[in-house]
Structure formats: structure tokens, C-alpha cells
Amino acid sequence: MIDLHIHTSATPHHATWTPETLAAAAMRAGLRVIAATDHNTTASVRAVQEACARVGIQAIAGVEIDSGFPAGCPDDLLPFKLWHVLVYGVDPETPSLQALCRAVEERNRADAEALRRRLTAEGFRLTGIDNLGRPPNVADIGMALGRSNDLPERLPGDDDESAGMRYILTRLPGVYRPPAVDEVIAVAHAAGGVAVLAHPGRSKGVYAIPASAGDIAAMAEAGLDGIEVYYPAHRPDQVTTYQHLAQQYGLLITGGSDSHHPHQPLARWPAAWCRAFLDRLGVR
Numbered sequence: 342m343i344d345l346h347i348h349t350s351a352t353p354h355h356a357t358w359t360p361e362t363l364a365a366a367a368m369r370a371g372l373r374v375i376a377a378t379d380h381n382t383t384a385s386v387r388a389v390q391e392a393c394a395r396v397g398i399q400a401i402a403g404v405e406i407d408s409g410f411p412a413g414c415p416d417d418l419l420p421f422k423l424w425h426v427l428v429y430g431v432d433p434e435t436p437s438l439q440a441l442c443r444a445v446e447e448r449n450r451a452d453a454e455a456l457r458r459r460l461t462a463e464g465f466r467l468t469g470i471d472n473l474g475r476p477p478n479v480a481d482i483g484m485a486l487g488r489s490n491d492l493p494e495r496l497p498g499d500d501d502e503s504a505g506m507r508y509i510l511t512r513l514p515g516v517y518r519p520p521a522v523d524e525v526i527a528v529a530h531a532a533g534g535v536a537v538l539a540h541p542g543r544s545k546g547v548y549a550i551p552a553s554a555g556d557i558a559a560m561a562e563a564g565l566d567g568i569e570v571y572y573p574a575h576r577p578d579q580v581t582t583y584q585h586l587a588q589q590y591g592l593l594i595t596g597g598s599d600s601h602h603p604h605q606p607l608a609r610w611p612a613a614w615c616r617a618f619l620d621r622l623g624v625r
Contacts, residue, residue: 342372342609342611342612343373343375343619344370344374344376344597344598344608344609344610345374345401345403345429345595345596345597345610345618346403346405346539346595346599346608347363347375347376347378347597347600347607348378348379348405348600348601349363349379351382351384352379352380352601353380353382355601357601358600358601358602360377360385360389360391360393362603363377363392363393364389364392364395364396368396368398370607370609371609372607373398373612374398374400374624375389375393375398375399375401376400376401376402376427377389377390377401377402377403378403378404378427379404380405380406380407380425381407381442381446382404382442382446383402383404383433383434383439384433386400386402386403386404399624402430402431402432403427403428403429403430404431404433404438405426405427405428405539406426406427406442406445406520407425407445407449408423408424408522408524408525409421409422409424409521409522410422410424410522410523410556410559410560411559421510422550422556423519424522424538424539424552425539425540426529426538426539428528428529428534428535428536428537429534429618429622430533430534430621430622431532435532437532438529438532441520441525444520445519448518448519449478450476450478452479452517452518453477453478453482454476454477455516456479456509456516456517457482459516460486464491465486465491466489466491467482467486467489468485468489469484469485469488479506482505482509483502483503483505484501484502484505486505486508486509487500487501487502487504487505487506488501488505492505492508522538522560522565523563523564526565526566527564530564535567535621535622536564536565537566537567537568537569537618538552538557538560538567538568538569539597539599540575541556541583542574542575542576542579542583543574544574551579552583557583557590557592558590561591561592565592566593567587567592567595568583568587568595569595569596570587570594570614571595571596571608571614571615572597572599573598593615593617593618594614594615594617594618595615595618596608596610597610
């Protein structure tokens with residue numbers, strides 16, 4: 342059994358697994374292979390690998406990078422969609438990967454400050470943004486904008502963050518500049534790793550619009566190596582669709598829980614379901 346998508350306390354303000362508690366939980370769950378995939382940092386990878394080795398579990402080096410890519414369908418409402426790309430099999434100290442992680446975080450903070458200045462100048466109230474106790478990121482600005490009730494329009498089902506981020510992406514183009522998916526792919530390939538699209542079927546407002554066949558085709562053309570077919574929130578019909586798309590475009594298949602905290606269960610996907618991916622990384 343395997344789980345290839347787990348976050349630790351190295352993911353800032355977002356997750357609480359420690360390497361030791363994660364290794365112990367993985368052992369109790371009967372997992373043989375896991376992956377540490379924190380957001381835009383590899384800071385915990387070595388510690389997770391060492392903790393897992395002590396209990397007989399193999400931990401794959403990974404990281405989840407915030408990114409964007411042009412919309413894959415002509416009727417998409419957004420100029421580009423936001424995606425998370427999982428990079429696997431790269432030494433966590435690789436300079437080019439470290440540089441990408443730093444660039445994502447630094448760009449996000451700079452874009453958040455630019456958005457804050459512009460929205461404030463335009464009369465928007467950014468509710469709660471001064472009470473974070475840390476510099477805001479773009480997601481914080483989107484949430485605060487959505488809470489302000491100043492937005493001229495909302496789509497059915499929008500939560501505050503989705504409404505705020507949709508306004509930012511459609512009305513303030515170019516202010517938020519996540520790296521492109523193909524940029525992440527290039528860094529992964531140059532370092533000998535693989536790039537996998539995380540949770541393509543997840544629906545979480547503007548941050549997770551289910552990937553269409555057009556989206557998958559475009560990213561496969563850009564060099565994407567795989568897609569996370571097995572994911573707790575994926576419906577059975579989505580699993581079938583993404584299995585077919587993976588076969589159509591020669592993409593590797595992975596699966597993970599996306600667990601951030603001990604109260605969120607780890608996944609137990611059969612290794613055979615992701616055998617080609619494991620073979621690609623030399624995992625036995």
C-alpha cells in the first residue's frame with residue numbers, strides 16, 4: 342500500500358504532521374511507500390526519509406508547486422487556471438528546485454503586496470488582512486477580498502476565497518504571477534524528476550476547477566509526466582475518465598491522500614495501481 346501525497350509541518354501555516362508522527366502512522370496503516378510533498382518547500386524531505394527508514398518504509402522525495410496554465414477550453418471563464426504540480430524523484434537540495442521554491446514564495450508575497458495596495462486604492466476593504474500575524478499571501482488577499490462584500494458579482498456556489506480570487510484573475514490580469522506548469526515541468530526534467538498534476542478532479546472553486554480533457558491534453562503536450570488519478574475526493578466516474586486520459590496521452594498514474602494533519606486519514610492505494618510510476622523512480 343502507498344500514499345504519494347502528504348504534507349508536513351514544513352508546509353507553512355497549513356499542516357501539522359511531523360516526520361516522526363507521520364512515519365509511525367504510515368507504519369500502523371501498513372504503508373510501504375509514501376511521499377513528502379509540502380507546498381513549495383522540500384525542508385522536511387530528509388527528516389521524513391530518515392524517520393521512515395527507521396520503521397522500514399520508503400519515502401520518496403517530493404514537493405507540490407503552485408502554478409498556472411492557460412485554460413484548456415474556449416469557454417473557460419478564466420484567462421488561466423491554477424494548478425498544483427507534484428515534482429517527484431529530485432534530490433531536495435538540488436539548486437534549481439530550491440530556486441524554484443524560493444521564487445514561488447517570493448513572487449507570491451510580492452504579488453500579494455501589489456494586490457493589497459491596488460485593491461485598497463480602489464476602495465476595497467480587505468477584511469482581517471491585518472490580523473494574520475504574518476505577511477499575507479495571494480490566497481489571504483483573495484479571502485479578505487471575498488469577505489469584504491464589495492465585489493460586484495459572485496457565481497453560484499462561490500465561497501469567499503473563490504469569489505475574491507476570481508475577481509483578481511479576471512479583473513486584475515497580470516498582478517498574480519504563479520509560475521507556469523511548463524516551467525515547473527522543465528525544472529523537474531532537468532533535475533531528473535517527474536512532474537505530476539495533483540488532484541485533477543478536485544472541485545474547490547477557482548483553486549481547483551476539475552481538469553478537462555483539453556487541460557490534460559495541453560499539459561501533456563507541455564511535457565507533463567503523470568496525473569494523480571487516485572484521490573479521496575475523486576468520484577468513480579472521474580477516476581475512470583482520468584485513467585482513460587492517462588492511457589491516451591501515455592501519462593503515469595499516481596495516488597495520494599493529500600493529508601495535512603493526523604486527523605486526516607492516510608490513503609492506502611495498492612502499489613500495483615501506480616506500478617509504472619514506481620518503476621520510473623526505481624522504487625521496489
